[in-house]
Each structure stands twice: as C-alpha cells, then as structure tokens.
Amino acid sequence: MGKPKFYDFCVHAVPDGDNTSQELATLAGHLGYSGIALANHSDKLPQAWPLLSPPEGFEIFKGIELVEENPSKLHGLIGKFRKSVDILIVHGGSETVNRAALENPGVDILNHPAFEKSSGLNQVLAKAAAENEVAIGLTLRSLIYSRGSRRIRLLSDLRANLDLARKYEVSLILSSDAMSCFDLRAPMDALALAEICGLEEDEAIDAMSTVPEKIISRKRPGTGYVREGVEVLEEVDSF
Amino acid sequence: MKRLLPSLRTKKRYLAFELLCVEHANRNDLIKEVMSSASALLGDVVASKCDIKVLGFEDCKGIIQCEHNRVKETRASLAALTRINGKRATLHVLGISGTIKRVNEKFLQKYKVFEPKSR
Numbered sequence: 001m002g003k004p005k006f007y008d009f010c011v012h013a014v015p016d017g018d019n020t021s022q023e024l025a026t027l028a029g030h031l032g033y034s035g036i037a038l039a040n041h042s043d044k045l046p047q048a049w050p051l052l053s054p055p056e057g058f059e060i061f062k063g064i065e066l067v068e069e070n071p072s073k074l075h076g077l078i079g080k081f082r083k084s085v086d087i088l089i090v091h092g093g094s095e096t097v098n099r100a101a102l103e104n105p106g107v108d109i110l111n112h113p114a115f116e117k118s119s120g121l122n123q124v125l126a127k128a129a130a131e132n133e134v135a136i137g138l139t140l141r142s143l144i145y146s147r148g149s150r151r152i153r154l155l156s157d158l159r160a161n162l163d164l165a166r167k168y169e170v171s172l173i174l175s176s177d178a179m180s181c182f183d184l185r186a187p188m189d190a191l192a193l194a195e196i197c198g199l200e201e202d203e204a205i206d207a208m209s210t211v212p213e214k215i216i217s218r219k220r221p222g223t224g225y226v227r228e229g230v231e232v233l234e235e236v237d238s239f
Numbered sequence: 240m241k242r243l244l245p246s247l248r249t250k251k252r253y254l255a256f257e258l259l260c261v262e263h264a265n266r267n268d269l270i271k272e273v274m275s276s277a278s279a280l281l282g283d284v285v286a287s288k289c290d291i292k293v294l295g296f297e298d299c300k301g302i303i304q305c306e307h308n309r310v311k312e313t314r315a316s317l318a319a320l321t322r323i324n325g326k327r328a329t330l331h332v333l334g335i336s337g338t339i340k341r342v343n344e345k346f347l348q349k350y351k352v353f354e355p356k357s358r
Contacts, residue, residue: 027259030353031331144319147279182259182327185318189332192314196280 004205005034006187007212009063009087010111010137010175016044018180021060022052029055031186035212037087039063042077061216063087065111071100082106086219089137092120102128108215109173111137119157126168133218135211136161136170139177140190143197159198171214172199174207249290250307254335255346256317257300259353260328266296268324273303277316289313294339299352302342310335 008028013021021038028036035058040046042064054060062085068074074090074097082088090101092113101110102125110129113120113136121129121136129136142154165172174194178184185193187208194204258264270293277286289309294302305313317330333350336342 027353140318144321151279180327182321182329184329186331189314189318192311193318195311196315 004209005213006032006208007035007037007216008033008176008178008184008208009037009061009109009173009212009215010039010065010089010139011036011178011184012040012044012065013038013046013050015046016040017178021050023181024178024184025052025054025058025060027181027184029058031184033058033187035059035061037061037063039065039087039089041091042066042068042081061086063089065089065091067091069094069097071096074100075104078104078106087215098125099128102134103132104134105132107132107134108218109135109137109175111139111175111177112142113161114154114157119160121161121164123164123168126164126170129170130168133171135173135215136165137177138172138174138194138197138207140174140185140193141177141179141183143193144183144185155197162198171211172203172207173211173215174204250337251290251304252307252310252313252335252337253294253339253342254303254305254310254313254317255300255333255342255350256303257331257333257350257352258296258323258328259331260299260323260326262324262326263299264323264326264328266293266301269293269296269301272320272323272328273317273330276320277313280316280319281312285312286316289316291316300333300347300350302339302347307337 011024013024025036038060052060064081064085066074066077068077087108088106089109089111090107092098092101092110093115098113098120101107138158146154174190176184191204195201273291273293277291289312290306291313292304294304314332317332320330322328334346336345
C-alpha cells in the first residue's frame with residue numbers, strides 16, 4: 001500500500017473567504033494534499049465557477065455548503081444542487097437542520113452540528129447518519145482559532161460525537177474549513193492535531209483520505225458505468 | 240558545568256519548518272507564540288514534557304527541537320499557531336529527524352520557502 005492521498009473537503013474561496021481558489025489550490029498542493037473541494041456557503045456563491053488550472057496530480061472538486069434554517073427549504077436546495085456539485089455539505093446548527101441533513105441520502109457531509117448545550121448528535125441522528133451515509137465533519141479552523149473555554153467546549157462536543165460515531169459506525173471527515181490561505185494546515189499536522197483531540201491514528205487517516213475517496217467514488221461512476229442504474233460490475237468471458 | 244554523558248541525555252527529535260507569513264517575523268516573537276500555543280493547547284504540564292525549543296530561525300525557515308516521544312503533541316501545538324505579533328502566520332513542518340545535521344541536509348539546505356505570487 002502506498003502513501004494515502006489526503007483531501008480537504010471544505011475550503012472557502014472568494015467571495016466567501018479571503019483568497020482566490022487558485023491561491024488556495026496552489027498552497028494546498030504545496031502542503032501535500034491530493035485535492036480540495038471548494039465549498040462556499042450557499043449565500044456567498046461565486047458568480048461563475050472559476051476556470052482553474054490545478055497543479056499536476058491535484059484535483060479540485062466542486063462543492064457547496066448549504067446554509068438554511070428551514071428543513072423543507074433545505075431539502076429543496078439539496079435536490080437543486082445535488083446534480084451540479086461533487087460534494088454537498090450542510091451547515092448544521094439546530095436540531096431540525098441536523099435531522100433534515102442526516103435523513104437525506106443526498107447529503108455528503110454535515111458540518112458544525114453543535115448548538116447550545118448539545119454536541120448536535122444523539123443515538124437517533126447517529127443511526128440516521130450511518131444509514132444515509134452522511135459523514136460528520138470535524139473542522140480544524142474553529143479548533144485552531146479558539147482558546148480557553150470555547151475550545152474546551154468544542155473539544156468536549158467533538159469527543160461526544162466521536163463516541164457516538166464509533167458506536168454507530170458513522171464516518172467522520174476532517175477538513176480545514178479554511179477561510180483563507182492561513183487556515184490550511186499540512187495533512188500530517190492536521191493528523192497530529194486530530195490525534196491530540198481524541199481520534200485514533202487510523203481514524204484520523206480515514207477521516208482525511210478513505211472517507212473523502214469514498215464520497216468521490218460515489219459521485220464518479222466506475223469504468224463499467226453504462227447509464228443510471230446500469231453498471232457492468234465484472235466482465236466474464238463466457239466462451 | 241559538566242555536560243551530561245551521552246547515555247544520560249534524553250533523546251530528541253528535530254523538526255524542520257517553514258513559516259508562511261504576511262510579514263517577516265523575528266525569532267523572539269516566534270518563540271513566544273510557539274510557547275503560548277503549546278501551553279494553550281496541551282496545558283503547561285504536558286508542554287513542559289515536550290521540551291520544545293526553537294533552535295534556529297532564519298529566512299522564514301528553521302528547526303524546532305522536542306522530546307523524541309512527544310512529536311505528535313509538538314506538531315499539534317505548532318499547527319495551532321495562527322498569529323505572530325498580531326500578523327497572520329502558518330507554521331508548516333517539512334520533516335523530522337533525529338539529528339540536527341540530518342534535518343539540515345535533508346529538509347532545509349536546498350529548500351526554498353513557498354512564495355505565492357500574491358498573498
């Protein structure tokens with residue numbers, strides 16, 4: 001087995017973040033990532049999808065982070081964007097939004113599930129997440145930038161979610177949630193930080209390479225793809 | 240004072256790093272930020288066990304020393320560094336080795352600090 005490929009699935013470019021997507025991609029490539037997903041918040045989308053020339057061996061995925069308080073509108077938005085983006089993220093933050101996101105198989109990642117006095121997950125939601133293959137996003141930016149009581153709160157929420165995710169086999173995904181170039185961290189540094197925050201080494205690696213790869217492969221049909229619903233799984237020479 | 244025998248000295252790891260920053264930082268500011276970030280993330284007790292020291296820092300690259308079995312903690316606290324002297328900065332670990340000589344040869348000598356065209 002070679003070196004795992006690392007991906008960062010939540011990076012915000014202009015007009016959401018400070019830097020252009022080209023700058024973010026170049027820096028991410030330099031730090032050792034194999035790909036990033038540009039996932040601007042849905043209220044700050046660029047006018048047009050920027051044409052990019054990614055460095056060799058580097059992939060840029062189209063993503064979106066949906067911000068919507070109303071669950072039925074959220075389902076509508078998911079249906080609207082699902083076809084046009086590779087990675088669909090929902091910005092959680094209340095019980096109804098979390099529930100709506102985790103019960104919709106069209107969602108790839110739920111970020112920031114925590115809200116007041118709760119880590120954002122419970123056994124019901126964790127089961128739903130496992131069933132619909134929605135990954136729970138762990139974001140580095142908030143962990144890096146907060147200090148003291150806020151960081152303590154974030155870490156204890158993370159631990160609570162981690163326990164639930166282990167029990168119900170929910171996948172976790174580690175992303176930077178970068179708003180600018182300075183929020184990106186090298187994969188190995190991010191892994192070290194995740195391990196300090198309570199993840200096991202293999203869980204942390206999975207969260208940065210295996211889970212993202214699984215999400216991409218779900219969106220990208222394999223070689224045997226014929227049309228929607230029809231796929232050649234294995235070619236057998238019957239003669 | 241007489242130096243400790245080699246067998247009595249603790250083992251070290253040396254981390255080569257580059258600093259991506261808006262403005263060139265000086266060594267004292269870097270040391271201050273590295274220490275405060277380590278003590279904020281790990282707590283003073285664990286941070287003291289890591290034995291973090293900034294050995295050399297020049298032209299936005301340098302070497303940090305730590306205890307050989309505390310590389311993970313050290314790396315994490317370096318990743319948690321966000322600002323130096325109020326200016327935004329990111330510390331990127333290039334590689335780790337057991338001797339200063341090797342870390343120099345392998346990671347630093349020919350290394351050119353990443354310079355994006357616009358930042």
